[in-house]
Amino acid sequence: MMKKANLIMLGAPGSGKGTRAAALCEVLGVEQISTGDLFRHNISEGTELGKLAKSYMDKGELVPDDVTAAMLEDRLKQPDTKKGFILDGFPRTIRQAEMLDKMLSDLGEKITAVIYLDVPDEEIIRRISGRRICKSCQASYHVSFTPPMHEGRCDKCDSELVIRDDDKPETVKKRLEVFKSTTFPLVKYYEDKHLLVTIPPELSKAGAVADMRELARKLNLI
Numbered sequence: 049m050m051k052k053a054n055l056i057m058l059g060a061p062g063s064g065k066g067t068r069a070a071a072l073c074e075v076l077g078v079e080q081i082s083t084g085d086l087f088r089h090n091i092s093e094g095t096e097l098g099k100l101a102k103s104y105m106d107k108g109e110l111v112p113d114d115v116t117a118a119m120l121e122d123r124l125k126q127p128d129t130k131k132g133f134i135l136d137g138f139p140r141t142i143r144q145a146e147m148l149d150k151m152l153s154d155l156g157e158k159i160t161a162v163i164y165l166d167v168p169d170e171e172i173i174r175r176i177s178g179r180r181i182c183k184s185c186q187a188s189y190h191v192s193f194t195p196p197m198h199e200g201r202c203d204k205c206d207s208e209l210v211i212r213d214d215d216k217p218e219t220v221k222k223r224l225e226v227f228k229s230t231t232f233p234l235v236k237y238y239e240d241k242h243l244l245v246t247i248p249p250e251l252s253k254a255g256a257v258a259d260m261r262e263l264a265r266k267l268n269l270i
């Protein structure tokens with residue numbers, strides 16, 4: 049029996065949130081909602097929201113809370129989230145967490161658990177420097193850890209793989225600073241609410257889907 053789950057994936061940029069969120073979605077049959085992907089989609093479509101978001105993202109800064117929360121609220125109101133969801137990249141500030149609590153209570157929903165990936169800085173830099181994303185569907189790869197079947201091409205849609213603009217070394221440094229000063233306090237916020245579950249940053253040999261299936265069992269979600 050599959051239980052409904054509303055989960056948050058928390059961790060520094062490059063900690064592997066996206067990979068685990070995608071695997072957990074596969075296991076639980078719920079939607080992955082990545083605010084970073086929603087912004088990148090808006091940027092590629094050339095929307096006003098995309099233009100605004102890009103001006104912050106290129107500097108490694110956070111997009112303002114109100115803009116990000118409004119975009120997320122629109123997404124959460126779509127019917128496919130009724131079966132559950134995994135937030136990847138939201139919240140990133142205490143204020144966003146408070147806004148999320150309000151949004152969910154208005155929708156009659158609540159958070160099931162917050163999954164935290166605790167990854168050392170050196171490891172983050174190593175992961176980000178090898179990260180490549182699909183220009184078209186945003187699927188993420190790592191040149192050594194999770195390479196695509198054909199170099200430089202997406203396994204899912206065969207489009208070109210590129211380095212994210214904000215994965216350049218200067219921007220990564222800034223993003224890590226922002227994580228420590230602004231996002232890290234969420235660990236305590238959710239610990240105090242007894243929602244935090246810390247998981248190891250490495251994947252086992254069995255891979256992301258098997259690891260996330262085990263986590264889902266531990267959390268009594270399957």
Ligand code: AMP
Pocket residue numbers: 061062083084085087104105108109110111112113116136137138139140144214223
């Ligand atoms: P990500 O793909 O999650 O690493 O996000 C890439 C960039 O998008 C971040 O560095 C921010 O500039 C922006 N972004 C994504 N999610 C949020 C959020 N919850 N709040 C503010 N900015 C965000």
